[in-house]
Amino acid sequence: MERYSRQMLFNKIGAEGQRLIGSRTVLIIGAGALGSLSSELLARAGIGKLIMIDRDYVEHSNLQRQTLFTEQDADDKKPKVIAAKERLQSIRPDLEIDAHIAHCDGPLLTELAMDADILLDGTDNFDTRLLINDVAYKASKPWVYAACVEASYSSCGFVPDATPCYRCLVPVLPSTTLTCDTAGIIAPAVQMAVAEQVTTAIKILTDQYEAPYYLRIGNVWDMEHMKYKVDAMKDSNCMTCGCAPVYPAFEEENTDNAMRLCGRDTVQVIDGRLTAEVVNHTLTRLDMKVNRTPYFQEFHYSGQRFVCFNNGRILIHGLHDMNRAKTLINQLFG
Structure with missing residues (x-):
């Protein structure tokens, strides 16, 4: 001791x-x-x-x-x-x-x-x-x-x-x-x-x-x-x-799958379907430049920076409109 x-x-x-x-x-x-x-x-x-x-x-x-x-x-x-x-x-x-x-x-x-x-x-x-x-x-x-x-x-x-x-x-x-x-x-x-x-x-x-x-x-x-x-x-x-x-x-508690992060131009979207495998497959198919780490995949799309964690949680930086965030997710992943 x-x-x-x-x-x-x-x-x-x-x-x-x-x-x-x-x-x-x-x-x-x-x-x-x-x-x-x-x-x-x-x-x-x-x-x-x-x-x-x-x-x-x-x-x-x-x-x-x-x-x-x-x-x-x-x-x-x-x-x-x-x-x-x-x-x-x-x-x-x-x-x-x-x-x-x-x-x-x-x-x-x-x-x-x-x-x-x-x-x-x-x-x-x-x-x-x-x-x-x-x-x-x-x-x-x-x-x-x-x-x-x-x-x-x-x-x-x-x-x-x-x-x-x-x-x-x-x-x-x-x-x-x-x-x-x-x-x-x-x-x-x-x-x-x-x-x-x-x-x-x-x-x-x-x-x-x-x-x-x-x-x-x-x-x-x-x-x-x-x-x-x-x-x-x-x-x-x-x-x-x-x-x-x-x-x-x-x-x-907010049950919506999209929310603004407090004090930041960042929207968080949670979608359990978007596993690391699904995100990786989509980004490979679109031939996008990706920064891959053991915890998330980072890339840019339509002027926004995306950070996709391995559990279906995505941070979209430089954005405060939740409807726009959902639109971008749908455009990428359907």
């Missing part, structure tokens, strides 16, 4: 806390700025297992704040969860990591949550957080929210039967339509959000997360750091954690 000796000297953890951390499994949804840093901190803290899910790949614009990734990862357009897994296992070869290159939907998230002790939010949009909230409360799993944009950050831990849920707090959460892709972000804001998030997660994992409970909000540029007590914010009529929960995020 020499590796964790300094952490064990901290009297809130000690030998028993370290044992608990080493026995736990954490599901991290999103492997971008938040998820990459939280996974590294947990790996270095001695977590037993990480489950990671992310649908994207590393780009050069990520390197300013997404600390696990390298220039080579961006050059190779390596899927984020694969790049993260490789880096984390170079830090800790004994760490078990279950990596999923996939879109986070209700059924997959529910399946992965069953094997986790806690869920960590590494996403960048409101709808996915509502889904995480519903999955966590339906499965009676704690989860920790984190968000950041520009120089601001926020974080809060949620525990079924103990705290109000994320849906209860929506009226008091920072209201913004800004994203990192539209308003930018500085790395210290990410690090503050993750510092709060991972500390809360470690408290939960070592059975030390107790009332009073707080939503923490800050701005690193202005050096403002605030906390708001949330114990009394539980809504007895809440559709997720109230007296008669119905978990509406499952019903509200």
Whole structure:
């Protein structure tokens, strides 16, 4: 245990806390700025297992704040969860990591949550957080929210039967339509959000997360750091954690096979028929120039850049019109 000796000297953890951390499994949804840093901190803290899910790949614009990734990862357009897994296992070869290159939907998230002790939010949009909230409360799993944009950050831990849920707090959460892709972000804001998030997660994992409970909000540029007590914010009529929960995020989840990615001129299309074999056959028949990797096939068509993952998920860059995206898919694949 020499590796964790300094952490064990901290009297809130000690030998028993370290044992608990080493026995736990954490599901991290999103492997971008938040998820990459939280996974590294947990790996270095001695977590037993990480489950990671992310649908994207590393780009050069990520390197300013997404600390696990390298220039080579961006050059190779390596899927984020694969790049993260490789880096984390170079830090800790004994760490078990279950990596999923996939879109986070209700059924997959529910399946992965069953094997986790806690869920960590590494996403960048409101709808996915509502889904995480519903999955966590339906499965009676704690989860920790984190968000950041520009120089601001926020974080809060949620525990079924103990705290109000994320849906209860929506009226008091920072209201913004800004994203990192539209308003930018500085790395210290990410690090503050993750510092709060991972500390809360470690408290939960070592059975030390107790009332009073707080939503923490800050701005690193202005050096403002605030906390708001949330114990009394539980809504007895809440559709997720109230007296008669119905978990509406499952019903509200977008069932369309095309969606715009938050803050980006990119449309994602999911079609299970478009396997790697089908895509490869079509591109070969059309004699198109293709960049093939173990994870996806990349090519240009009708002025747009396509990235076709091996499971029928396609990203069309430089586009925001979902109907146009579907038209292009039909033109290519019928």
